[in-house]
Amino acid sequence: MTELVVNNVQKWLGGLQILKGASFTAERGSIVALLGASGSGKTTLLRCVAGLEQPEIGRIVIGDRTVLDGERKIALPPEQRNIGLVFQSYALWPHRTVRENVGYGLKLRGVASAEIGSRVQAILERLGLGHLADRYPSQLSGGQQQRVAICRALVYEPRVLLLDEPLSNLDAKLREEARYWIRKLILDLEICAILVTHDQSEALAAADNILLLQDGRIVQQGTPQEIYSNPNSFYSADFLGANNIIKGRVQTLDGAKATIGGEGWSLPGVVRDAAGVSGNSDATAVIRVEQISVSDKAMEGGIEMDLDDSIYLGDRWEYRLHRGGLIAKANGALQIAPGKVWAWIPSDAVWVFPAQK
Amino acid sequence: MGLRIAARQRARAALLPPQPTAKATDMNVQTQNPALSAVGVAHAHHYPAKMPVVGNARLYRIVVIGLLALAVLTPVGLIIYQSFLTGPFFSPRAAFGLDAYSYVFTDRNFYKALGTTTVSAFGMVAIAVPLGGLLSFLITRTDIRFKRLLEILVLVPMFISSIVLAFGYTVSVGPTGFLSLAMRDIIGIVPWNIYSLTGMIVIAGLSHVPHVYLYVSSAMRSLPSDLEEAARTSGASIWQVSRDVTLPMVLPSIVFAASLNVLLGFETFGIPLVLGDPNGIMVLTTYIYKLTTLFGTPTYQLMAVVAVVLLLITLPLVWMQRRLLRNARRYAALGGKGARVATLKLGRNGQLVALGIIGLWLFVSVVLPIGGITVRAFVDAWGEGVNLLDQLTLANFVRLTEVPSLVRGMINTVILSVVGGAVAVGIYLLVGLAGHRNHGLSNTVLDYIVLLPRALPGLVIGLAFFWVFLFVPFLTPLRPTLFSLFIAYVVVGLSYGLRLLQGTLIQVAPELEESARTTGATIGRTWRDIVIPIVRPGLAGAWALIMIIFLREYATGVYLMGAGTEVIGSLMVSLLTTGAMNTIAALALISIVLTGAGLALALRLGARIHD
Numbered sequence: 001m002t003e004l005v006v007n008n009v010q011k012w013l014g015g016l017q018i019l020k021g022a023s024f025t026a027e028r029g030s031i032v033a034l035l036g037a038s039g040s041g042k043t044t045l046l047r048c049v050a051g052l053e054q055p056e057i058g059r060i061v062i063g064d065r066t067v068l069d070g071e072r073k074i075a076l077p078p079e080q081r082n083i084g085l086v087f088q089s090y091a092l093w094p095h096r097t098v099r100e101n102v103g104y105g106l107k108l109r110g111v112a113s114a115e116i117g118s119r120v121q122a123i124l125e126r127l128g129l130g131h132l133a134d135r136y137p138s139q140l141s142g143g144q145q146q147r148v149a150i151c152r153a154l155v156y157e158p159r160v161l162l163l164d165e166p167l168s169n170l171d172a173k174l175r176e177e178a179r180y181w182i183r184k185l186i187l188d189l190e191i192c193a194i195l196v197t198h199d200q201s202e203a204l205a206a207a208d209n210i211l212l213l214q215d216g217r218i219v220q221q222g223t224p225q226e227i228y229s230n231p232n233s234f235y236s237a238d239f240l241g242a243n244n245i246i247k248g249r250v251q252t253l254d255g256a257k258a259t260i261g262g263e264g265w266s267l268p269g270v271v272r273d274a275a276g277v278s279g280n281s282d283a284t285a286v287i288r289v290e291q292i293s294v295s296d297k298a299m300e301g302g303i304e305m306d307l308d309d310s311i312y313l314g315d316r317w318e319y320r321l322h323r324g325g326l327i328a329k330a331n332g333a334l335q336i337a338p339g340k341v342w343a344w345i346p347s348d349a350v351w352v353f354p355a356q357k
Numbered sequence: 358m359g360l361r362i363a364a365r366q367r368a369r370a371a372l373l374p375p376q377p378t379a380k381a382t383d384m385n386v387q388t389q390n391p392a393l394s395a396v397g398v399a400h401a402h403h404y405p406a407k408m409p410v411v412g413n414a415r416l417y418r419i420v421v422i423g424l425l426a427l428a429v430l431t432p433v434g435l436i437i438y439q440s441f442l443t444g445p446f447f448s449p450r451a452a453f454g455l456d457a458y459s460y461v462f463t464d465r466n467f468y469k470a471l472g473t474t475t476v477s478a479f480g481m482v483a484i485a486v487p488l489g490g491l492l493s494f495l496i497t498r499t500d501i502r503f504k505r506l507l508e509i510l511v512l513v514p515m516f517i518s519s520i521v522l523a524f525g526y527t528v529s530v531g532p533t534g535f536l537s538l539a540m541r542d543i544i545g546i547v548p549w550n551i552y553s554l555t556g557m558i559v560i561a562g563l564s565h566v567p568h569v570y571l572y573v574s575s576a577m578r579s580l581p582s583d584l585e586e587a588a589r590t591s592g593a594s595i596w597q598v599s600r601d602v603t604l605p606m607v608l609p610s611i612v613f614a615a616s617l618n619v620l621l622g623f624e625t626f627g628i629p630l631v632l633g634d635p636n637g638i639m640v641l642t643t644y645i646y647k648l649t650t651l652f653g654t655p656t657y658q659l660m661a662v663v664a665v666v667l668l669l670i671t672l673p674l675v676w677m678q679r680r681l682l683r684n685a686r687r688y689a690a691l692g693g694k695g696a697r698v699a700t701l702k703l704g705r706n707g708q709l710v711a712l713g714i715i716g717l718w719l720f721v722s723v724v725l726p727i728g729g730i731t732v733r734a735f736v737d738a739w740g741e742g743v744n745l746l747d748q749l750t751l752a753n754f755v756r757l758t759e760v761p762s763l764v765r766g767m768i769n770t771v772i773l774s775v776v777g778g779a780v781a782v783g784i785y786l787l788v789g790l791a792g793h794r795n796h797g798l799s800n801t802v803l804d805y806i807v808l809l810p811r812a813l814p815g816l817v818i819g820l821a822f823f824w825v826f827l828f829v830p831f832l833t834p835l836r837p838t839l840f841s842l843f844i845a846y847v848v849v850g851l852s853y854g855l856r857l858l859q860g861t862l863i864q865v866a867p868e869l870e871e872s873a874r875t876t877g878a879t880i881g882r883t884w885r886d887i888v889i890p891i892v893r894p895g896l897a898g899a900w901a902l903i904m905i906i907f908l909r910e911y912a913t914g915v916y917l918m919g920a921g922t923e924v925i926g927s928l929m930v931s932l933l934t935t936g937a938m939n940t941i942a943a944l945a946l947i948s949i950v951l952t953g954a955g956l957a958l959a960l961r962l963g964a965r966i967h968d
Contacts, residue, residue, distance in 0.1 A: 012405075050875050054408040070408065077412030078874040085875035091868035095890045104886070108877040152876065162875075 001028045003192035004160050009048055009058030009068075018044055019055060020216040026160070026209075029190040031183060033203035036213035037239070045213070046162050046196045050085050051078035063159040079108075084153030088165040090145045092137035098124070098148050099133040105156040123151045127185075143174050150182070154189070161186065161193040167202055179206045200240045204228060212236055233273050234353040237286040244292070244328045246285040250352070253279045258352045260285050264324030265303070269350025276354030284356045291349035292330035294319050295342050302342035310335050413795075414880045421791035422803050429806050429848060432821030433668075433813070435828060440661035445654075446828060457658035467663070470644040477558050477629070477640060478622025484562025486615050488718065489569025490607075494599055495711045496570075497577040498585070500700040502708060507715060509960065514722045515567035516952050518909035520627035520929050521945045522564050525726025526551055527631060528733040528942065535729060535739070557632045561625055563722045568621065569614040576610035577603065585701065595701055613681040620674045623667065624814035626912045631933065641667050642814050646915070657824070664817045671812040679808065727949060733942035753943035763940065766923035767947060769839060770908065773924060774955070777843045778904035781854060782896055784847055785903075789858035790884055794867070811852040815912035819845050823916040837919050845913050850906050857902060861895030862888065898964030905955040908948065925951075 004026040011019040019041050026032045034042040047053040049060055051067065054075050060068040062083065067076040078085075084105075092101050099120055106116040124130045127147045137145055146166060153161055166182070167175045183206045186193045197203050203210050204224040212220045212227060212235075220227060220236045231237035238245065246267075248260040258271050260283050269285055271277050295302070305323040312335070319330045321343060330343065435446075440458070444451035461467050492511055495501050514522065530536050530551055537547045550556055580603065588598045604611075626642040634643055645663045648656050703711055733739075736748040757763045792803045810818060822845040826836035835841055847854075865888050873883040889896075911926025918927045925948050932941050 010405075050871075052871050052874070054410060056405040056408060068408075070405075073409055075408045075411055077879070078871070079412065079877045079879055081875075082877075083875055085872065087868045087872055089866070089868055091866065091872040093869055093873070093887055093891070104873070104878075105876040108882065149872075152872075156877065 002026070003028050003063055004049065004194070005059070005061040006045075006049065007059040007061075009045065009055045009060065010070075011044060011048060011053060011055040011057075018216050019048065021058075022211075022213070022216075022218050024211055024218065024221065026192050026194060028192045029187060030208040031186055031193045031195055031206055033195045033197055033207035033210045034213060035197055035200060035203040035210050035239075038198060039215075040213040041216040042196045042198075042213045043164060044216075046164055046194060049160070049194065050083055050162055051076060051081050082158050083160050083162055084156070084158035085162045086146075086149045086153050086164065086166045088168055090137075090149040090169070092145055092148055092152070094137055097134050097136055098129065098140070101137065101148060102151045102155050105152065109156055119155055120151075123155045127151055142169055142171075143178070146170060146178065150185075154191070159192065161191050163193060163195045165196055165198070167197070168199070175202070176205075182206065204240075212239060231272060231286075231351065234284060234286065234356055237272065237351055237353065242289040242329075244285075244287040244289060245356075246287065246326060246328070247355070248283060248285060248325070250277060250279055250281050250283045253277070257347075258283070260350065260352050262325040265326040267303070267326075267345060267350050268347040269352045270348055271353075272351045273353045277352060282355035284353050286351045286353065287328065287345060287349055289329050289331060291346060292321075292328060293344045294321065294330045294332050294336065295344070296336050296339075297342065299342040299344050302344045305341055305343045307336055307338050307341045309338060412880060414791075417881075418791040418795055418799050421787055422799050422806070425788055425791075425851075426802065426806050428844065429809050429851070431829075432818065432825050432848070433809055435824050436661050436664045436668075436817070436821050439657050439824065440665045442658050442661075445657040446824070451658075457662045461659055461662045461666070466639060467644060470639040470641050471666075473554065473629075473633075473638060474623055474640040474642075477554065477561065477625075478619050480558035481561040481565055481622045481625075482615050482618045484559060485565040485569050485618050486611060488563070489566045489614060490573050490604075490611055492566060492715060492718070493570050493574035493577050493607075494603060495715065497574045498580075498582070498599075498603065498701055499595075499703050499707075499711065501703060501711050501715075503712075509956075510719055510723065511570055511715075512567045513956075514564045515571070516905050516909060516956055517727075517949060518627060518911045518926050519561075519564060519625060520631065520911045520926060521730065521909075521948050522726045523560065523628045523631035524929065524941055524945050525728075525730045526560055527729075528938070529725045529729025533739075535732060535745075536725070538739075551632055552636050554633070554638055557628055557638065560632065561622065561628050563718065564628075565618050565621060566718065566722065568618055569611075572610045572614040572617070573607055576607040580606050582700070589701070595703070595707070598701070609681065613678060616674060616678050616681060620671055620678070620811075623671055623674075626814055626816050627930075630930065642816050642912075645816065645820075649916075660820060664813070664820070667814070667817065668812055672808070675808045675812045679804075730942055730945045730949065733938070734946040737939065753939045756940060757943050757947070760940075762920070762923050763928065763944070765921060766925050766928045766944070769842075769923055770925040770948075771951070773839060773842060773846065774904045774907035774951075777839075777846060778907050779900050780843070781847045781850060781903050781907070782858070782900045785851070785854040785858045785899070786889070786896065788855055789862050790888070792859065793862050793884075793888070794870070807852045807855055810848050815849050815910060816915055818849050819913035820916045822848070822913075826917075836917075837921060839922050842914055842917050842922055842924065845917055846907050846910060849910065849913050850903055853906060854899065854903050857899045858896075861892045861899065864895070865891050894963060897962040898959060901955060901959030901962050902964050905952055905959065908951050908955055 002025050006025070007023045009019055009022045010017065022041070022045050024032065034045060036042045044053055048055045048058075048068070049062075055068065055070065057070040058068060059066065059070065062081055065076075065082075066074060067081045068074060093104075096104070102124065103116045103120045106119060111119070121130065121133065124133055127150065129144060129147055129151065132140060132144060132148075137148065140148065146169070150166070163182075167178050170178055179202055195203070195206060204227075207224060209221060210224055210227045211218045214235050220232050222230070227236065228240050231240070237243065246260070248262040250258050251261045251266055252259040253271070256271050257268070258277065259266050259268050261267065267285065277283055294307070303323065305321045305326070305328075308320040308322060311318040311320065316331045316333060317335055319332060319336065319341070321328045321330060321341070328343070439446050441453055441455070442451045443454040443456045496504060496507055496511065501507070526534075528534055530549065532547065532550070532552065537549075541547050551560060584606070585598050585602050588602045589595075593601065624642065625640070626646070629638065629640045629643045630646065633639065639647065641663060645660050648659050648663070732745065734753055735750065736745055737750045737752055738748055739745060757767070788803070792800055813821075822841060823836075826832050826841045869887055869891065870883050873887045874880070878886060909926065910924070911930055914922075914924045914927030915930050918924060925944050929941050929944055932944075
């Protein structure tokens with residue numbers, strides 16, 4: 001069931017357009033991630049949905065209520081949108097206990113105090129916070145504060161849960177745990193959730209759908225697998241994963257197949273963004289680091305390269321390779337002595353894009 | 358040409374939102390038409406009208422700001438109106454005319470007062486700014502000892518009303534002051550005369566050092582010390598560092614403090630009244646005051662003209678300060694928040710010199726006047742050859758309890774400052790909320806309304822409210838009550854109080870308010886349940902500071918005060934003409950003690966005296 005419709009939302013700040021027509025929908029029981037670099041407009045888009053920013057153009061429907069309509073000049077304030085928002089800083093009210101923080105939304109909705117007590121206790125128990133109900137936010141750890149913030153946004157069962165970089169203030173280990181349980185919680189409760197993040201691994205691990213934003217625009221959307229393995233632009237390809245960016249020249253072009261090369265090297269690949277790629281034009285190729293395999297023994301179909309160094313990274317070795325102007329990184333399980341090696345680069349992993357400035 | 362029109366038409370079409378075509382397909386992303394977005398960029402200036410902001414308490418903001426505007430603009434408007442009349446506004450013979458202007462502008466005394474005011478304002482700045490800058494440097498940037506104590510002591514003169522200070526100087530270093538007499542015993546003559554323009558300027562300059570210190574020290578505090586350390590390690594001496602590094606960095610705040618003091622110089626009343634008046638030295642404020650008694654009949658129109666002249670001088674100053682303050686903030690922001698403040702080592706001799714300078718200033722600006730008053734309050738008479746110990750008495754205080762008007766004065770002062778101060782903080786809070794995270798016209802209006810009372814001395818504001826309470830029929834019954842004084846006090850303290858409140862409100866992180874909104878609270882609920890509880894400690898501190906401001910106020914009540922609504926400060930002003938020194942001394946000491954109690958309370962409540 002569609003809980004959120006965002007249609008052609010455009011927002012200006014002074015003379016600068018910071019959202020240039022964003023549209024998407026989100027379903028109950030799924031997580032949509034708004035992924036993008038800082039300044040891409042993802043947080044602004046989330047704040048537009050929450051009603052904390054007012055876009056000039058566009059339509060937003062939450063549940064069955066139109067909360068924003070640029071044409072009819074309807075813009076409901078945040079408190080009438082029936083949403084829950086988890087802030088990056090958690091924004092727990094310092095003068096209220098955990099119980100009072102979480103119960104506030106129910107109190108505002110006129111729920112009887114006995115029921116508030118039981119519902120607050122239930123959700124706190126569910127998130128393992130039952131014993132902390134009488135503490136003040138300053139007496140909690142960062143991870144506990146984050147869970148309180150989620151309880152506070154969920155307890156009154158909003159139509160849409162908005163999460164603004166909820167994990168960025170947690171340390172690395174907690175973050176991996178948190179993205180797992182947050183996903184599980186949202187799927188269990190069958191909530192519609194929008195997650196803003198700049199962290200690709202967070203988006204890939206937690207979301208059902210990813211919207212990739214660039215410069216106020218959604219440049220690509222799809223499931224994590226699609227976004228990762230099927231980028232439609234250099235920006236998408238480069239934003240996700242660990243990549244080798246290779247500059248060269250298109251040597252042959254046959255439909256979607258192209259050979260990119262430079263002084264002393266050439267690689268067969270596939271064109272992923274045809275605009276601007278033509279025979280003999282400059283081009284940029286993206287190869288995911290994990291797509292290149294390296295061996296010190298001759299490999300059929302592999303290209304001969306010079307290994308400059310093997311760098312120990314704990315769980316793997318990183319190889320620094322070059323051949324003429326072709327410079328690349330690759331990973332492997334073994335240390336290889338510098339010198340001649342063979343690199344296997346599948347042609348469908350060489351993504352050819354127009355030359356980037 | 359035709360092409361351009363076509364492009365414009367296309368642009369207009371592009372800005373019309375497309376018809377909602379969203380099918381209920383899962384994740385329906387509409388990729389943008391590249392041509393459309395290109396046009397959008399080219400015509401970025403023609404962005405569509407803003408959406409109406411709903412639920413932002415717009416009505417509340419307009420009503421509160423409107424009421425405030427009424428409270429501020431009515432008295433100011435009445436002054437301007439009165440200045441164009443030929444007689445007092447209530448007189449049936451008053452008509453429109455420029456008589457008052459021609460009288461004032463042909464009066465030699467007016468030009469003398471204007472000249473004296475200008476000279477004394479700039480003279481005061483010439484003393485207060487270098488000394489205030491030096492004190493700021495020593496206290497914030499060096500390892501001077503007793504720092505925490507000095508930080509508070511340095512501000513003391515600011516909290517004592519200038520009428521009390523001026524009276525204190527009279528009894529300690531006046532022609533027959535304690536110190537003057539002692540000096541004459543030793544060297545045969547008194548080498549100073551405080552009843553002179555120079556005396557006025559020196560005393561006003563010394564007592565305004567805290568106003569400079571307050572702004573310059575906060576700029577110096579936010580200055581990253583590695584800049585100074587870098588200069589020190591390059592071989593610069595402490596004085597070279599302060600001249601070449603520190604001074605240029607804090608120059609904006611010094612310029613601001615200087616302009617603030619010029620303004621205060623134009624508005625000063627107590628010091629010229631006590632020190633200048635006996636020798637006929639007049640400034641604009643005392644000129645207005647003298648006009649009251651110059652003729653037998655009220656000369657409101659003349660007073661109004663001088664007030665208008667004063668306003669025309671001070672309003673541009675206030676406006677300039679607003680701009681300077683913005684620039685100074687921008688400058689200070691360069692320093693960064695996490696600036697580590699390491700202090701310059703003064704060394705043994707440096708400590709002695711620095712403490713000597715501050716000690717001397719404290720002696721002259723705090724010990725002399727307060728000490729003088731304290732002694733004077735407990736003696737009955739003094740003069741040459743009188744042993745003070747023989748004269749020790751409590752009679753002055755006993756007298757205070759016997760004269761009904763003096764008793765009422767003390768009670769009223771305490772009520773006005775304690776209760777009135779609390780209510781005033783409540784009012785400033787309501788106004789602060791009306792301007793809180795508010796943008797647009799009403800906020801600009803608020804900004805400018807707040808400027809007006811700053812541009813007028815308390816004496817003129819009090820006078821204007823006196824007229825308002827005479828002029829507006831339904832307000833007339835309130836004139837002989839404390840309410841009339843209270844309203845005038847609220848307007849006098851408006852800019853300071855509102856800045857305190859706004860400073861406190863702005864510290865509430867915006868997410869704390871936004872999270873209440875997204876949880877379902879209206880803006881009113883958010884203020885009530887989140888903002889106000891969080892700023893409550895700040896409110897208590899603001900209350901204590903406003904209390905001190907109201908305690909020390911003396912000029913506002915000069916005209917408003919009547920039988921039953923006496924206040925200590927204004928009582929002292931009216932007692933000056935009778936020469937009842939014993940009573941003034943006792944009242945002054947009580948005023949100092951009350952202020953001290955207020956200050957102790959403020960510090961205890963954690964008021965942020967330092968900006």
